[in-house]
Amino acid sequence: MDGLKKRLNESVQLKLSFSLSLAILAVAVVAGVFSFLSAFDEAHELQDDVLRQVARLMDQQRLPPATAATDARLSDEESRVIVQRLGDGNLSPVGADAGGRLRLPTTLADGLHTLEIGSETYRVLARTTAAGKRIAVAQESGFRNEIARDSALRTVMPILILVPVLLLIVADLVRKLFRPIATLSKEIEQRAEQELHPIEDHHLPTEVRPFVVAINRLLARVAESMDSQRRFVADAAHELRSPLTALSLQAERLAQAEMPSQARERLVVLRQGIERGRNLLDQLLTLAKAQSPTEAPRSPISIQKIYRRVLEDLMPLAEAKHIDIGVEGTQDTRVWASELDLIAVVKNLVDNAIRYTPEGGGVDLSVSTEEGRAILRVQDTGPGIPLAERDRVFEPFYRTLGSEEIGSGLGLSIVQTIARRIGAEIRLGFADDAKQAGLSVVVIIPMAAPSQGAESLHLE
Template sequence: MRTIRSQLLLGLVGGTLACTVLAGGAIYFKVLEESNELFDYQLRQMATTLPTTQAASPARRQHGDPEEEVVIQVWDRNGRLKYISTAEHGLPAAARPGYSTLAGGDDRWRVYLAEREGDRVQVAQSVSAREELAARLALRSLLPFLAMLPILGVLIYAVVGRSLKPLNRLAQALGRRSPSDLQPLAERDQPPELKPVVAAMDDLLLRLDHALHSQRAFVADAAHELRSPLTALQLQLQLAERATDGAQRAVAFTKLHQRLDRAIRLVQQLLTAARQEGGTADAAPAPVDLLELARACIGERYDQASARRIDLGIVESETDPGGPSLSGNADSLHILIGNLLDNALRYTPSGGRVDVTVAHTGQEVLLQVADDGIGIPPAERERVFDRFYRGAGHAEWGSGLGLSIVRSVANAHGATVTLGDGPTGRGLLVTVRFRISGTLVR
């Protein structure tokens, strides 16, 4: 691909040359028009003022000056040619008096025929001679422009190079940056044309700095959170190795499996959170049937709920039985619903109830998950969306990532997540509101 300098140079010089050629053509036709009018006037003057009674010897044609490229012919009233200015060209008489164009020899002739005292006087001039004169005049007019083209090319090259220096300085400034130096660029000394580019780069650097900071914080938190379950897993393995009988060994291995399951779930949650926050789960939006997706998530957890005698089901909408379809990422929404159901099942006591509702209100699409578990105190309902935050007094083990992942997926779909009391006044009600604008594809 050509450089900007070469593109500008070729474009400007080529455009100037094209304009010069067009101007030359316009000048040529304008000069030809003006010269034709002038030469026609001269032909008429000569035909009406030349003496017809004076005999003259044939004159030799003068080459080089179109004004002298003239053939004069005189016929008497009997049609006998009585005078011709040059024997080199003999033209027939025009059909009628006035201006006309005749063909003679290898050229065309512009003639004027005048009738005077019974004689006919015809004055002719070569059309090619007129065109040659117009071309010479047009070329002379364009010679200064053609001579200036090399100088213009040098000037354009120098001016373009000088104009591109701020862009080169900007590239050098970016090239000197390190991954840890993401401060905004100096927009003050930039030309107006580059300020939008610098502003866009500053915005990109700011978002990149925020993403790197979030990634570093996530890695640090993840390392801290993984240390405890891995240490507990190692200790439980040591206890299993030290067991003296089969019963102790069976209990130790049962607890070892439990801790291993917790560690696996924590790693899975960490990977899911990293994928959602890093944007790697982004995909082209597609229609998603939210009701069918909720039913699928409930089906995946039906055995788990049955084992704890928890009534897990979906509340059907009588006014909108088909369920709304959203434009979004089905995998991400599956993760959102799955995390809400996992949290509800984990903190709902045996014999409790978990209900899922999907409804279209006309202005938004609602996804609600309600349980009658221990709930979340109002003072902690905002903090539980932070990564690795677990409220005090919870006997159930958790990673503290579920609601953080839910909010991340919701934000990616332009939705909001709110927490409230359950329908019976106890437990928790999680409401995810999807705006219809840009998401509903019914």
């Protein structure tokens, strides 16, 4: 009972359905009882009219009641009407069921009476005819009640049939009335973090629109706040670029000068710090762009083309560490995504793979298709990411414990942000499951529709 009360208090839809159902049942019970009693009384009244009509017919046609009661009976026992004289004195030794006469009192007053005769109950009409004779017209009450009850039940039967149907209709109507709210909830739930555009309210009920207006105002304030933060990050990164570039140039000029070995070692550390700061600024700018809304792509993009552009940019970094890097296979596919977004995703994944792979290792890129989706895979022979840290590596500025590589900790965060925006999915695993070594990053992206991607999928 407490569980039902809790559910009713938590759900307006359930409370409304329960209240309407309870009201319908209450009205149906009252209407059913009233209809049953009215029909029952009406049936009895009709049966009394039958007795009056029989008595009137006997009087008007001057038909004397037969001395044998069976002569005045109908063949149907349930519908039989007994007609006999009152005060004859010729009482039959057998009962009425066996064809005898009813033992009625001679002093019975004119009118309708309910009498107990033997073990049976009879409805009796006493009447004095125009000739001065007194007659009695009787019918067994048990049969009368059964007929009246059947008639009353037939009157109530439509209510008994229609009430369950009405309850189902009400439950269905309530569910349909709340469907726009459920649709609205589902729409908001499926939105990505960056989708802060207003909710359409023209198809919603008037009672719900004030809530939607309030939500839209909140979304507008959140969007404005996020835009302000992105602008601040982008502006700060731009402003810091110039002094860092100047420091980098000064460090290069200083490296050309003669200096003790100890000072040169410190200069190397300084230049690494400056380079790390420049990389951090570049990553911050990329993250700010990834968090900003972009226009929908107008045409599908070749994955192999993206691979080639990324390898051209990062090949010097791979050669410096003697890393064998390349694309496995010649299979290609096209996906509906922004070219800049795909370049940012692949470039960050490959850059991480090169940085965390030891010298002489390998980085492999591949693409395949499965169930209408493009499978982008980047594998390396580095240490991989432990299972315990895989949920945290997508957080901004988080770096794997024990890592000595120079980085900002924003690469996978940028990849995750772009993946959510384009509807992609990212999976992390080991390149070598047996040794639990190496990192395998799989990016699953919906492919272009056949009609839209009918162009050749060969390398451009």
